[in-house]
Amino acid sequence: MAKILIVDDEPDIRTLICRYAKHEGYDTAEASDGLEAVSMCRNEDFDVIIMDAMMPELDGFSACKKIRGIKDIPVIMLSARGEEYDKLFGFETGADDYVVKPFSPRELMARIKVVISRHSRTASDKIKVGNIEIDTLGRVVYIEGKRTELTAKEYDLLLYLVRNMGIVLTREQIIEAVWGYEYFSADRTVDWQIKQLRSHIGKCRDNIVTVRGVGYKFEIRK
Amino acid sequence: MAKILIVDDEPDIRTLICRYAKHEGYDTAEASDGLEAVSMCRNEDFDVIIMDAMMPELDGFSACKKIRGIKDIPVIMLSARGEEYDKLFGFETGADDYVVKPFSPRELMARIKVVISRHSRTASDKIKVGNIEIDTLGRVVYIEGKRTELTAKEYDLLLYLVRNMGIVLTREQIIEAVWGYEYFSADRTVDWQIKQLRSHIGKCRDNIVTVRGVGYKFEIRK
Protein backbone atom coordinates (compact mmCIF):
# COMPACT_ATOMS: atom_id res chain seq x y z
CA MET A 1 0.00 0.00 0.00
CA ALA A 2 1.15 3.52 -0.76
CA LYS A 3 3.12 5.43 1.84
CA ILE A 4 2.64 9.12 2.49
CA LEU A 5 4.95 11.54 4.22
CA ILE A 6 3.18 14.41 5.95
CA VAL A 7 5.30 17.47 6.63
CA ASP A 8 3.87 20.29 8.70
CA ASP A 9 5.01 22.12 11.81
CA GLU A 10 1.54 22.03 13.35
CA PRO A 11 0.94 18.69 15.04
CA ASP A 12 -2.82 19.13 14.80
CA ILE A 13 -2.73 19.36 11.05
CA ARG A 14 -0.46 16.34 10.79
CA THR A 15 -2.76 14.31 12.97
CA LEU A 16 -5.78 15.34 10.96
CA ILE A 17 -4.22 14.37 7.66
CA CYS A 18 -2.80 11.21 9.15
CA ARG A 19 -6.15 10.05 10.38
CA TYR A 20 -7.80 10.57 7.02
CA ALA A 21 -4.93 9.00 5.13
CA LYS A 22 -4.97 5.92 7.33
CA HIS A 23 -8.70 5.70 6.84
CA GLU A 24 -8.06 5.60 3.08
CA GLY A 25 -5.64 2.79 3.64
CA TYR A 26 -2.35 4.61 3.30
CA ASP A 27 0.75 4.16 5.38
CA THR A 28 1.82 7.42 6.94
CA ALA A 29 4.94 9.03 8.29
CA GLU A 30 5.37 12.51 9.76
CA ALA A 31 7.98 15.22 9.81
CA SER A 32 7.73 18.57 11.52
CA ASP A 33 9.99 20.59 9.27
CA GLY A 34 11.75 20.55 5.92
CA LEU A 35 15.07 19.34 7.23
CA GLU A 36 13.52 16.33 8.87
CA ALA A 37 11.56 15.60 5.70
CA VAL A 38 14.68 15.67 3.56
CA SER A 39 16.56 13.35 5.84
CA MET A 40 13.64 10.95 6.00
CA CYS A 41 13.53 10.85 2.22
CA ARG A 42 17.13 9.81 2.14
CA ASN A 43 16.37 6.71 4.12
CA GLU A 44 12.92 5.83 2.97
CA ASP A 45 10.77 5.82 -0.14
CA PHE A 46 7.40 7.52 -0.17
CA ASP A 47 4.74 7.54 -2.84
CA VAL A 48 3.76 11.10 -2.19
CA ILE A 49 4.67 13.92 0.18
CA ILE A 50 2.19 16.40 1.63
CA MET A 51 4.22 19.45 2.49
CA ASP A 52 3.30 22.67 4.19
CA ALA A 53 4.77 25.66 2.41
CA MET A 54 5.59 27.65 5.54
CA MET A 55 7.74 25.89 8.08
CA PRO A 56 10.63 26.63 10.41
CA GLU A 57 14.13 25.32 9.63
CA LEU A 58 13.54 24.66 5.95
CA ASP A 59 10.47 25.90 4.11
CA GLY A 60 8.41 23.66 1.89
CA PHE A 61 9.70 25.02 -1.40
CA SER A 62 13.34 24.53 -0.56
CA ALA A 63 12.64 21.12 0.92
CA CYS A 64 10.79 20.17 -2.22
CA LYS A 65 13.75 21.15 -4.37
CA LYS A 66 16.17 19.25 -2.19
CA ILE A 67 14.08 16.13 -2.25
CA ARG A 68 13.80 16.38 -6.01
CA GLY A 69 17.55 16.21 -6.06
CA ILE A 70 17.53 12.94 -4.19
CA LYS A 71 14.52 11.03 -5.36
CA ASP A 72 11.62 11.34 -7.69
CA ILE A 73 8.74 11.61 -5.23
CA PRO A 74 5.69 13.71 -6.07
CA VAL A 75 4.88 16.57 -3.72
CA ILE A 76 1.57 18.19 -2.87
CA MET A 77 1.98 21.62 -1.31
CA LEU A 78 -0.24 22.99 1.42
CA SER A 79 -0.40 26.73 1.55
CA ALA A 80 -2.32 29.62 2.95
CA ARG A 81 -4.55 31.36 0.44
CA GLY A 82 -2.80 34.35 -1.01
CA GLU A 83 0.55 32.74 -1.74
CA GLU A 84 1.87 33.51 -5.15
CA TYR A 85 0.42 30.87 -7.37
CA ASP A 86 3.48 30.57 -9.56
CA LYS A 87 5.59 29.94 -6.56
CA LEU A 88 3.21 27.39 -5.16
CA PHE A 89 2.67 25.31 -8.19
CA GLY A 90 5.60 26.63 -10.11
CA PHE A 91 7.67 24.52 -12.38
CA GLU A 92 10.86 25.58 -10.70
CA THR A 93 9.85 24.20 -7.34
CA GLY A 94 8.58 21.08 -8.95
CA ALA A 95 5.50 20.56 -6.81
CA ASP A 96 2.99 18.30 -8.48
CA ASP A 97 -0.09 19.86 -7.03
CA TYR A 98 -1.17 22.11 -4.23
CA VAL A 99 -4.07 22.54 -1.88
CA VAL A 100 -5.04 25.78 -0.22
CA LYS A 101 -5.51 25.97 3.53
CA PRO A 102 -8.00 25.62 5.03
CA PHE A 103 -8.59 22.52 2.96
CA SER A 104 -11.19 19.84 3.01
CA PRO A 105 -9.62 16.52 3.90
CA ARG A 106 -11.69 14.80 1.26
CA GLU A 107 -10.28 17.11 -1.35
CA LEU A 108 -6.77 16.39 -0.18
CA MET A 109 -7.40 12.65 -0.29
CA ALA A 110 -8.69 12.88 -3.84
CA ARG A 111 -5.65 14.91 -4.89
CA ILE A 112 -3.38 12.30 -3.35
CA LYS A 113 -5.07 9.59 -5.33
CA VAL A 114 -4.66 11.52 -8.56
CA VAL A 115 -1.05 12.42 -7.97
CA ILE A 116 -0.08 8.87 -7.10
CA SER A 117 -1.78 7.37 -10.11
CA ARG A 118 -0.34 10.00 -12.42
CA HIS A 119 3.13 9.47 -11.08
CA SER A 120 3.05 5.73 -11.25
CA ARG A 121 2.21 5.97 -14.94
CA THR A 122 5.04 8.28 -15.88
CA ALA A 123 7.84 7.33 -13.57
CA SER A 124 10.54 5.37 -15.22
CA ASP A 125 12.70 3.42 -12.89
CA LYS A 126 15.53 5.69 -11.95
CA ILE A 127 18.25 5.06 -9.45
CA LYS A 128 20.24 8.01 -8.22
CA VAL A 129 23.34 7.67 -6.09
CA GLY A 130 25.89 10.38 -5.74
CA ASN A 131 26.69 11.69 -9.19
CA ILE A 132 25.39 8.61 -10.91
CA GLU A 133 21.92 8.27 -12.28
CA ILE A 134 20.68 5.08 -13.88
CA ASP A 135 17.54 4.79 -15.95
CA THR A 136 16.94 1.09 -15.67
CA LEU A 137 14.21 0.99 -18.29
CA GLY A 138 16.18 2.80 -20.93
CA ARG A 139 19.47 1.36 -19.74
CA VAL A 140 20.93 4.82 -19.80
CA VAL A 141 23.54 6.08 -17.36
CA TYR A 142 24.22 9.68 -16.48
CA ILE A 143 27.48 10.59 -14.82
CA GLU A 144 27.42 14.05 -13.28
CA GLY A 145 24.35 14.72 -15.37
CA LYS A 146 26.07 13.77 -18.60
CA ARG A 147 24.83 10.84 -20.61
CA THR A 148 27.43 8.13 -20.73
CA GLU A 149 27.56 5.22 -23.12
CA LEU A 150 28.33 1.89 -21.52
CA THR A 151 28.47 -1.55 -23.05
CA ALA A 152 25.99 -4.15 -21.95
CA LYS A 153 28.35 -5.81 -19.49
CA GLU A 154 29.58 -2.52 -18.09
CA TYR A 155 26.01 -1.47 -17.51
CA ASP A 156 25.03 -4.75 -15.89
CA LEU A 157 28.06 -4.64 -13.67
CA LEU A 158 27.46 -1.05 -12.60
CA LEU A 159 23.83 -1.74 -11.85
CA TYR A 160 24.73 -4.77 -9.77
CA LEU A 161 27.28 -2.83 -7.78
CA VAL A 162 24.96 0.13 -7.27
CA ARG A 163 22.06 -2.05 -6.23
CA ASN A 164 24.32 -3.57 -3.59
CA MET A 165 25.75 -0.25 -2.56
CA GLY A 166 27.93 -0.44 0.52
CA ILE A 167 28.19 -4.20 0.35
CA VAL A 168 31.42 -5.93 -0.56
CA LEU A 169 30.90 -8.37 -3.39
CA THR A 170 33.28 -11.21 -4.13
CA ARG A 171 34.36 -11.93 -7.68
CA GLU A 172 32.40 -15.12 -7.40
CA GLN A 173 29.22 -13.28 -6.54
CA ILE A 174 29.79 -10.78 -9.31
CA ILE A 175 30.44 -13.44 -11.93
CA GLU A 176 27.37 -15.32 -10.90
CA ALA A 177 25.11 -12.30 -10.85
CA VAL A 178 26.36 -10.48 -13.91
CA TRP A 179 27.70 -13.27 -16.09
CA GLY A 180 25.46 -16.00 -14.85
CA TYR A 181 27.99 -18.75 -14.64
CA GLU A 182 30.55 -20.32 -12.35
CA TYR A 183 33.71 -18.64 -11.33
CA PHE A 184 37.15 -19.98 -12.23
CA SER A 185 39.45 -18.80 -9.55
CA ALA A 186 42.36 -17.55 -11.63
CA ASP A 187 40.14 -15.38 -13.74
CA ARG A 188 40.93 -11.72 -14.36
CA THR A 189 37.60 -11.17 -16.10
CA VAL A 190 35.95 -9.25 -13.31
CA ASP A 191 39.01 -7.13 -12.72
CA TRP A 192 39.12 -6.31 -16.36
CA GLN A 193 35.48 -5.27 -16.52
CA ILE A 194 35.88 -3.21 -13.38
CA LYS A 195 38.78 -1.40 -14.94
CA GLN A 196 36.81 -0.88 -18.11
CA LEU A 197 33.82 0.41 -16.19
CA ARG A 198 35.96 2.74 -14.12
CA SER A 199 37.52 4.18 -17.22
CA HIS A 200 34.10 5.12 -18.51
CA ILE A 201 32.58 6.76 -15.47
CA GLY A 202 35.10 9.53 -14.96
CA LYS A 203 35.23 10.91 -11.46
CA CYS A 204 32.83 8.31 -10.21
CA ARG A 205 35.53 5.70 -10.68
CA ASP A 206 36.39 6.30 -7.04
CA ASN A 207 32.98 5.05 -5.99
CA ILE A 208 34.01 1.58 -7.05
CA VAL A 209 36.28 0.51 -4.26
CA THR A 210 38.66 -2.42 -4.39
CA VAL A 211 38.52 -4.44 -1.22
CA ARG A 212 41.79 -6.25 -1.27
CA GLY A 213 41.54 -9.96 -0.67
CA VAL A 214 37.76 -9.95 -1.02
CA GLY A 215 36.30 -8.19 -4.02
CA TYR A 216 34.72 -4.88 -4.88
CA LYS A 217 32.08 -2.60 -3.54
CA PHE A 218 30.22 0.49 -4.56
CA GLU A 219 30.43 3.25 -2.00
CA ILE A 220 29.49 6.90 -1.66
CA ARG A 221 31.86 8.66 0.68
CA LYS A 222 30.68 11.80 2.38
CA MET B 1 -1.20 28.17 -30.58
CA ALA B 2 -3.55 26.36 -28.23
CA LYS B 3 -7.25 27.04 -28.41
CA ILE B 4 -9.45 27.30 -25.36
CA LEU B 5 -13.20 26.99 -25.10
CA ILE B 6 -14.71 28.94 -22.23
CA VAL B 7 -18.12 27.80 -21.11
CA ASP B 8 -20.04 29.85 -18.54
CA ASP B 9 -23.45 31.42 -18.45
CA GLU B 10 -22.15 34.68 -16.99
CA PRO B 11 -20.76 36.87 -19.75
CA ASP B 12 -18.60 38.78 -17.28
CA ILE B 13 -16.75 35.68 -16.25
CA ARG B 14 -16.25 34.61 -19.85
CA THR B 15 -14.88 38.01 -20.74
CA LEU B 16 -12.52 37.98 -17.78
CA ILE B 17 -11.10 34.57 -18.62
CA CYS B 18 -10.96 35.43 -22.28
CA ARG B 19 -8.92 38.53 -21.67
CA TYR B 20 -6.39 36.69 -19.55
CA ALA B 21 -6.18 33.76 -21.93
CA LYS B 22 -5.57 36.02 -24.91
CA HIS B 23 -2.91 37.79 -22.91
CA GLU B 24 -1.21 34.42 -22.46
CA GLY B 25 -1.35 33.88 -26.19
CA TYR B 26 -4.23 31.45 -26.44
CA ASP B 27 -6.99 31.44 -29.01
CA THR B 28 -10.38 31.58 -27.33
CA ALA B 29 -13.95 30.63 -28.06
CA GLU B 30 -17.01 31.04 -25.86
CA ALA B 31 -20.19 29.16 -25.13
CA SER B 32 -22.90 30.16 -22.70
CA ASP B 33 -24.19 26.73 -21.79
CA GLY B 34 -23.44 23.07 -21.99
CA LEU B 35 -25.45 22.36 -25.10
CA GLU B 36 -23.68 25.04 -27.06
CA ALA B 37 -20.34 23.76 -25.81
CA VAL B 38 -21.08 20.22 -26.95
CA SER B 39 -22.13 21.31 -30.41
CA MET B 40 -19.05 23.50 -30.76
CA CYS B 41 -16.87 20.55 -29.87
CA ARG B 42 -18.41 18.55 -32.65
CA ASN B 43 -17.23 21.04 -35.23
CA GLU B 44 -14.00 22.24 -33.75
CA ASP B 45 -10.99 21.01 -31.82
CA PHE B 46 -9.94 22.65 -28.60
CA ASP B 47 -6.91 22.02 -26.47
CA VAL B 48 -8.75 22.59 -23.24
CA ILE B 49 -12.20 23.54 -22.04
CA ILE B 50 -12.92 25.76 -19.05
CA MET B 51 -16.36 24.79 -17.90
CA ASP B 52 -18.58 26.22 -15.21
CA ALA B 53 -20.24 23.49 -13.19
CA MET B 54 -23.59 25.21 -12.80
CA MET B 55 -25.27 26.27 -16.03
CA PRO B 56 -28.73 26.35 -17.56
CA GLU B 57 -29.69 23.93 -20.34
CA LEU B 58 -26.92 21.44 -19.69
CA ASP B 59 -24.78 21.55 -16.56
CA GLY B 60 -21.02 21.29 -16.65
CA PHE B 61 -20.79 17.69 -15.47
CA SER B 62 -23.18 16.36 -18.08
CA ALA B 63 -21.60 18.47 -20.79
CA CYS B 64 -18.21 17.15 -19.78
CA LYS B 65 -19.39 13.57 -20.10
CA LYS B 66 -20.96 14.22 -23.48
CA ILE B 67 -17.86 15.87 -24.83
CA ARG B 68 -15.78 12.99 -23.58
CA GLY B 69 -17.89 10.77 -25.74
CA ILE B 70 -17.04 12.77 -28.83
CA LYS B 71 -13.47 13.87 -28.43
CA ASP B 72 -10.64 13.64 -26.00
CA ILE B 73 -10.40 17.23 -24.84
CA PRO B 74 -9.32 17.96 -21.26
CA VAL B 75 -11.74 19.89 -19.08
CA ILE B 76 -11.12 22.22 -16.18
CA MET B 77 -14.19 22.68 -14.02
CA LEU B 78 -15.11 25.94 -12.35
CA SER B 79 -17.25 25.59 -9.29
CA ALA B 80 -18.51 27.39 -6.26
CA ARG B 81 -16.81 26.38 -3.05
CA GLY B 82 -18.81 23.80 -1.24
CA GLU B 83 -19.52 21.51 -4.17
CA GLU B 84 -18.87 17.88 -3.44
CA TYR B 85 -15.26 17.36 -4.26
CA ASP B 86 -15.75 13.90 -5.62
CA LYS B 87 -18.32 15.14 -8.02
CA LEU B 88 -16.16 18.01 -9.15
CA PHE B 89 -12.98 16.22 -9.78
CA GLY B 90 -14.49 12.82 -9.78
CA PHE B 91 -13.35 10.08 -12.03
CA GLU B 92 -16.84 9.54 -13.38
CA THR B 93 -17.22 13.03 -14.77
CA GLY B 94 -13.77 12.91 -16.20
CA ALA B 95 -12.73 16.47 -15.44
CA ASP B 96 -8.98 16.88 -15.53
CA ASP B 97 -8.79 19.59 -12.94
CA TYR B 98 -10.95 22.09 -11.20
CA VAL B 99 -10.74 25.59 -9.81
CA VAL B 100 -12.92 26.98 -7.06
CA LYS B 101 -14.78 30.24 -7.55
CA PRO B 102 -13.88 32.92 -6.86
CA PHE B 103 -10.60 32.08 -8.51
CA SER B 104 -7.50 34.02 -9.26
CA PRO B 105 -7.06 34.35 -13.02
CA ARG B 106 -3.35 33.65 -12.65
CA GLU B 107 -4.11 30.39 -10.96
CA LEU B 108 -6.48 29.44 -13.72
CA MET B 109 -3.86 30.27 -16.35
CA ALA B 110 -1.31 28.11 -14.65
CA ARG B 111 -3.76 25.24 -14.42
CA ILE B 112 -4.48 25.59 -18.12
CA LYS B 113 -0.82 25.34 -18.91
CA VAL B 114 -0.43 22.21 -16.82
CA VAL B 115 -3.49 20.48 -18.18
CA ILE B 116 -2.52 21.16 -21.78
CA SER B 117 0.99 19.89 -21.35
CA ARG B 118 -0.18 16.85 -19.45
CA HIS B 119 -2.75 16.03 -22.07
CA SER B 120 -0.45 16.42 -25.01
CA ARG B 121 1.74 13.76 -23.49
CA THR B 122 -1.03 11.25 -22.93
CA ALA B 123 -3.53 11.93 -25.73
CA SER B 124 -4.88 8.74 -27.11
CA ASP B 125 -5.53 8.20 -30.79
CA LYS B 126 -2.80 10.39 -32.12
CA ILE B 127 0.70 9.90 -30.91
CA LYS B 128 3.26 12.53 -31.64
CA VAL B 129 6.90 12.08 -30.77
CA GLY B 130 9.63 14.11 -32.32
CA ASN B 131 9.01 14.20 -36.05
CA ILE B 132 6.80 11.16 -36.01
CA GLU B 133 3.04 11.28 -35.81
CA ILE B 134 0.94 8.15 -35.66
CA ASP B 135 -2.79 8.11 -36.16
CA THR B 136 -3.66 4.89 -34.42
CA LEU B 137 -7.22 4.88 -35.64
CA GLY B 138 -6.32 5.18 -39.30
CA ARG B 139 -3.00 3.36 -38.94
CA VAL B 140 -1.37 6.24 -40.74
CA VAL B 141 2.13 7.47 -40.05
CA TYR B 142 3.49 10.90 -40.76
CA ILE B 143 7.21 11.43 -40.84
CA GLU B 144 8.19 15.08 -40.67
CA GLY B 145 4.60 15.87 -41.57
CA LYS B 146 4.70 13.71 -44.68
CA ARG B 147 2.41 10.74 -44.94
CA THR B 148 4.45 7.59 -45.07
CA GLU B 149 3.30 4.18 -46.20
CA LEU B 150 4.33 1.35 -43.96
CA THR B 151 3.51 -2.32 -44.20
CA ALA B 152 1.42 -3.90 -41.47
CA LYS B 153 4.38 -5.32 -39.57
CA GLU B 154 6.38 -2.14 -39.91
CA TYR B 155 3.50 -0.17 -38.49
CA ASP B 156 2.93 -2.55 -35.59
CA LEU B 157 6.60 -2.55 -34.79
CA LEU B 158 6.86 1.22 -34.88
CA LEU B 159 3.80 1.64 -32.70
CA TYR B 160 5.12 -0.82 -30.16
CA LEU B 161 8.47 0.91 -30.00
CA VAL B 162 6.92 4.36 -29.75
CA ARG B 163 4.46 3.33 -27.06
CA ASN B 164 7.41 2.10 -25.05
CA MET B 165 9.51 5.11 -25.78
CA GLY B 166 12.69 5.27 -23.75
CA ILE B 167 12.42 1.65 -22.72
CA VAL B 168 14.80 -0.97 -24.03
CA LEU B 169 12.92 -3.89 -25.51
CA THR B 170 14.47 -7.29 -26.05
CA ARG B 171 13.90 -9.16 -29.27
CA GLU B 172 11.88 -11.60 -27.25
CA GLN B 173 9.59 -8.88 -25.97
CA ILE B 174 9.23 -7.45 -29.44
CA ILE B 175 8.43 -10.79 -31.02
CA GLU B 176 5.86 -11.55 -28.37
CA ALA B 177 4.20 -8.16 -28.59
CA VAL B 178 4.29 -7.62 -32.32
CA TRP B 179 4.26 -11.16 -33.71
CA GLY B 180 2.41 -12.75 -30.87
CA TYR B 181 4.30 -15.98 -30.55
CA GLU B 182 7.26 -17.52 -28.84
CA TYR B 183 10.73 -16.52 -29.70
CA PHE B 184 13.18 -18.71 -31.58
CA SER B 185 16.56 -17.50 -30.60
CA ALA B 186 18.51 -17.89 -33.83
CA ASP B 187 16.16 -15.64 -35.66
CA ARG B 188 17.13 -12.40 -37.35
CA THR B 189 13.50 -11.54 -37.99
CA VAL B 190 13.31 -8.60 -35.64
CA ASP B 191 16.58 -7.18 -36.90
CA TRP B 192 15.32 -7.39 -40.41
CA GLN B 193 12.05 -5.64 -39.66
CA ILE B 194 13.91 -2.96 -37.77
CA LYS B 195 16.13 -2.38 -40.76
CA GLN B 196 13.11 -2.28 -43.02
CA LEU B 197 11.30 0.14 -40.74
CA ARG B 198 14.34 2.36 -40.48
CA SER B 199 14.66 2.50 -44.22
CA HIS B 200 11.12 3.85 -44.46
CA ILE B 201 11.19 6.55 -41.83
CA GLY B 202 13.98 8.70 -43.22
CA LYS B 203 15.69 10.88 -40.69
CA CYS B 204 13.75 9.35 -37.86
CA ARG B 205 15.72 6.15 -38.34
CA ASP B 206 18.05 7.49 -35.68
CA ASN B 207 15.26 7.42 -33.14
CA ILE B 208 15.34 3.66 -33.24
CA VAL B 209 18.41 2.86 -31.24
CA THR B 210 20.16 -0.48 -31.22
CA VAL B 211 21.13 -1.44 -27.70
CA ARG B 212 23.86 -3.91 -28.33
CA GLY B 213 23.54 -7.08 -26.36
CA VAL B 214 19.99 -6.30 -25.33
CA GLY B 215 17.60 -5.17 -28.03
CA TYR B 216 16.17 -1.97 -29.42
CA LYS B 217 14.52 1.13 -28.12
CA PHE B 218 12.81 4.20 -29.39
CA GLU B 219 14.31 7.38 -28.11
CA ILE B 220 14.13 11.11 -28.67
CA ARG B 221 17.44 12.70 -27.83
CA LYS B 222 17.59 16.30 -26.85
Next chain:
DNA sequence: TCGCTTTTTATGATATTCTAACATATATAA
Protein backbone atom coordinates in the same frame (compact mmCIF):
# COMPACT_ATOMS: atom_id res chain seq x y z
C1' DT C 1 -0.77 -17.09 -60.96
C1' DC C 2 1.36 -12.56 -59.98
C1' DG C 3 3.09 -9.23 -57.00
C1' DC C 4 3.75 -8.11 -52.70
C1' DT C 5 5.11 -8.79 -47.77
C1' DT C 6 7.26 -11.61 -44.50
C1' DT C 7 10.39 -15.08 -42.90
C1' DT C 8 14.50 -17.58 -43.11
C1' DT C 9 19.23 -18.19 -44.11
C1' DA C 10 23.87 -16.65 -45.17
C1' DT C 11 27.68 -13.49 -44.91
C1' DG C 12 30.72 -9.81 -43.82
C1' DA C 13 31.57 -6.01 -40.69
C1' DT C 14 32.05 -4.42 -36.21
C1' DA C 15 31.92 -4.17 -31.28
C1' DT C 16 32.62 -6.52 -27.18
C1' DT C 17 34.55 -9.75 -24.22
C1' DC C 18 38.04 -12.97 -22.94
C1' DT C 19 42.75 -14.52 -22.34
C1' DA C 20 47.20 -14.43 -21.05
C1' DA C 21 51.25 -12.10 -20.02
C1' DC C 22 53.25 -8.67 -17.58
C1' DA C 23 53.43 -4.49 -14.42
C1' DT C 24 52.32 -2.51 -10.23
C1' DA C 25 50.57 -2.16 -5.63
C1' DT C 26 49.83 -3.95 -0.98
C1' DA C 27 50.43 -6.92 2.93
C1' DT C 28 53.20 -9.92 5.77
C1' DA C 29 57.00 -11.67 8.02
C1' DA C 30 61.85 -11.73 8.66
Next chain:
DNA sequence: TTATATATGTTAGAATATCATAAAAAGCGA
Protein backbone atom coordinates in the same frame (compact mmCIF):
# COMPACT_ATOMS: atom_id res chain seq x y z
C1' DT D 1 62.90 -1.64 6.71
C1' DT D 2 63.32 -4.85 3.19
C1' DA D 3 62.30 -9.02 0.86
C1' DT D 4 58.86 -11.86 -0.60
C1' DA D 5 54.43 -13.45 -1.63
C1' DT D 6 50.10 -12.37 -3.12
C1' DA D 7 46.52 -9.56 -5.07
C1' DT D 8 45.22 -6.31 -8.33
C1' DG D 9 45.80 -3.25 -12.53
C1' DT D 10 46.94 -2.80 -17.30
C1' DT D 11 47.72 -3.93 -21.99
C1' DA D 12 47.14 -5.87 -26.55
C1' DG D 13 45.64 -9.16 -29.48
C1' DA D 14 42.58 -13.35 -30.12
C1' DA D 15 38.17 -15.21 -29.84
C1' DT D 16 33.55 -14.48 -29.76
C1' DA D 17 29.07 -12.46 -29.99
C1' DT D 18 26.17 -9.33 -32.16
C1' DC D 19 24.39 -6.69 -35.74
C1' DA D 20 23.22 -4.87 -40.61
C1' DT D 21 22.54 -6.14 -44.99
C1' DA D 22 21.64 -8.96 -48.86
C1' DA D 23 19.63 -12.63 -51.05
C1' DA D 24 16.74 -16.55 -51.26
C1' DA D 25 12.56 -18.96 -49.83
C1' DA D 26 8.01 -19.03 -48.18
C1' DG D 27 3.36 -17.01 -47.46
C1' DC D 28 -0.48 -14.72 -48.77
C1' DG D 29 -4.10 -11.95 -50.79
C1' DA D 30 -5.88 -10.18 -55.14
